[in-house]
Amino acid sequence: MLAVKTDKLVKCYGKFKAVDDLNLHVEKGEIYGLLGPNGAGKTTAIKVLSGLIKKTSGTAKVLDIEVPNKLVSGNVGYMPQETAAYIGLTVHQNIEFFGKLFGLDKEHIAKREKELLEFIDLTDWRDELVQNLSGGMKHRVSLACALIHEPDILFLDEPTVGVDPKLRIKFWKFFTKMKENGTTVIITTHYMDEARRCDRVGFMRQGKLIAEGVPEVLMKETGTDSLEDAFLKYADIERPPVRPGVK
Amino acid sequence: MNMKRVLAVSKRVFMDLKNDKRSLALIIIAPLFAMTVFGLAFSGELKDVNVIVVNHDLGMDVPTIGEINFADDVVNNLDSEVLIIEYKSNLDSALEDLENGEAWAVIYFPEDYTNNTMASMNPMLDASSSIDLYIDMSNANVAESVIMETNSALLATIEDTGGGIPVTIERIDVYGENAEFMDFFVPGIICFTVYLLTTLLTLMSFIGERVSGTLSRVLATPLTESEIVAGYAITFSLVGTFQAIFLVVVGIAVFDVMIVGNVFLAFLVVALLAIVCQALGILLSAFAEREAQAAQFLPFIVMPGFLLSGVFWPLEAIPAWLRPASFFVPPSYAIEATRSVMLRGWGLDMIWPQVLALIVFAIVLLVLAAISLRRRG
Numbered sequence: 001m002l003a004v005k006t007d008k009l010v011k012c013y014g015k016f017k018a019v020d021d022l023n024l025h026v027e028k029g030e031i032y033g034l035l036g037p038n039g040a041g042k043t044t045a046i047k048v049l050s051g052l053i054k055k056t057s058g059t060a061k062v063l064d065i066e067v068p069n070k071l072v073s074g075n076v077g078y079m080p081q082e083t084a085a086y087i088g089l090t091v092h093q094n095i096e097f098f099g100k101l102f103g104l105d106k107e108h109i110a111k112r113e114k115e116l117l118e119f120i121d122l123t124d125w126r127d128e129l130v131q132n133l134s135g136g137m138k139h140r141v142s143l144a145c146a147l148i149h150e151p152d153i154l155f156l157d158e159p160t161v162g163v164d165p166k167l168r169i170k171f172w173k174f175f176t177k178m179k180e181n182g183t184t185v186i187i188t189t190h191y192m193d194e195a196r197r198c199d200r201v202g203f204m205r206q207g208k209l210i211a212e213g214v215p216e217v218l219m220k221e222t223g224t225d226s227l228e229d230a231f232l233k234y235a236d237i238e239r240p241p242v243r244p245g246v247k
Numbered sequence: 248m249n250m251k252r253v254l255a256v257s258k259r260v261f262m263d264l265k266n267d268k269r270s271l272a273l274i275i276i277a278p279l280f281a282m283t284v285f286g287l288a289f290s291g292e293l294k295d296v297n298v299i300v301v302n303h304d305l306g307m308d309v310p311t312i313g314e315i316n317f318a319d320d321v322v323n324n325l326d327s328e329v330l331i332i333e334y335k336s337n338l339d340s341a342l343e344d345l346e347n348g349e350a351w352a353v354i355y356f357p358e359d360y361t362n363n364t365m366a367s368m369n370p371m372l373d374a375s376s377s378i379d380l381y382i383d384m385s386n387a388n389v390a391e392s393v394i395m396e397t398n399s400a401l402l403a404t405i406e407d408t409g410g411g412i413p414v415t416i417e418r419i420d421v422y423g424e425n426a427e428f429m430d431f432f433v434p435g436i437i438c439f440t441v442y443l444l445t446t447l448l449t450l451m452s453f454i455g456e457r458v459s460g461t462l463s464r465v466l467a468t469p470l471t472e473s474e475i476v477a478g479y480a481i482t483f484s485l486v487g488t489f490q491a492i493f494l495v496v497v498g499i500a501v502f503d504v505m506i507v508g509n510v511f512l513a514f515l516v517v518a519l520l521a522i523v524c525q526a527l528g529i530l531l532s533a534f535a536e537r538e539a540q541a542a543q544f545l546p547f548i549v550m551p552g553f554l555l556s557g558v559f560w561p562l563e564a565i566p567a568w569l570r571p572a573s574f575f576v577p578p579s580y581a582i583e584a585t586r587s588v589m590l591r592g593w594g595l596d597m598i599w600p601q602v603l604a605l606i607v608f609a610i611v612l613l614v615l616a617a618i619s620l621r622r623r624g
Contacts, residue, residue, distance in 0.1 A: 047463075050467045051466075051467055052463050052466060052467055070469055070471065073467060073468055073469045074468075074469045076467065078464060078467040080460045080463060080464055081460075082459060082460035083459065083460070084459060084460035084461050084463070084464045085461070086259065086263060086461055087459070088262075088263040088266050088267050089259065089262055089263060089266060090266070093259070093262050097255060097258075097259045098468065100251065100252065100255035101252055101255055101465060101468040101469065101470045102468060102469065103249075103251065103252075103469070129266060145464075
């Protein structure tokens, strides 16, 4: 069973096709990066997969269940691009609230909260209102809320924006650890150095997946030494999605 | 519906309000402010209205009684708390003052006023007497008050002279004995402030949720739309009840308001109104894209509540063709019900039509609010 599978997925806003014929196959326990410029359709694709918006046509399955479906929501963690934490609540109250939404008991929430606060380096800020935190700190709270229930699949939309480089490294170590525990991570990012840490990446442009594969293979195939250059090469080629190494 | 998740939402909304000192102040201070300011301003018995009396009445010498002057008696019967009386001998000069805005009215007694009044008391004579009341009608309230005071003084004078009034009204208070404006006003202002604040707080809160992305985020969890609406309903019905208790306590302590019926039934009505209003707030938030747009909804929330709910004026005071519009204003039912409970002592057996109307409003708006939260296609 694939963690995520889409076939000919289309999402339109009026006449505009934000996601166009997307065929995405993500294995369980994989870190999959969606790369592309603004407006490429990465966020829309993640929103459809998280069950936030309805698709226009095609299929979109998460853990073999067609989304949107509340059955799958309990196994999914979603961190949107916006801070999306309750600024009028403290860090603790935010984490506790999301824990309760996922049906965790008090003890479980307390244990996870302690771990997560250490991980996001906000233990000393536990009882501070989120509105008083810096942008990067708010982002970290948002990440903690997505992780509270140890989801099987984690959708992260630009999770490291506004996070200092030192903490970004820490984030990625954590994502790798989650992958080792069997969690599937689907991530969108602008940072190409980060994208190289993914098991596989998919290049998106104008709603379409123009290429996907292991970062090193994509670079090798295009004869480039960065994913950014590789993306530009693929973006110039008018042809169906290229999957180097896949016969 | 999972009650644990509903309660989690309810607690979250409550904590949000508790942590926000401004919202907290709004919940507590705004109703108190509204009750005090509106209450005192509207209860306004008119006082210190300047009038000029020009008394040319020559009076009359009655052999057995002595000299009588009915004009003096009328003037003595004018309420000196309401009217500040200035005396002038020259009518033209008095009218000049009236035209200059220095007085609201000039009461002119002609020379033969006592004579004619005496004659009019004799049924054998076809006589009548009158005084001239020159009045500035630019302020209807003040003018009405002067006319009423003058009439009362005239009637009192006739009674004093034993003239006798053919018909009198015997007032028997069925409900609200000795009720004053504040007694009428407090139930209304409770419902009005709960309506206004609950609708606005939910509206602002939900626009915030939509804009900040928290709404999308919680909808990506197992939480359902109806659980969100139910969670909000619990918190705001409790907040509404708290506001009602607070206002009733202050009303009793400060304004000595009258409560004849079961005050807990009134609280129940207010809680029901709060549920209706929070659903209305959620529903309205679907039509806003930015927090600043909440201000654009204000006239549509405030005006109907202000004008069509009967909080300040009875619904009978608005034109008959406009009255049906009040059927669509939820606080109008709550105000009528709480007034009936607090002033008439009515129970659920009497106020059930209003309670039923509020329940119908609640169900319809809760369903629509939940639908408005659904993910967009």
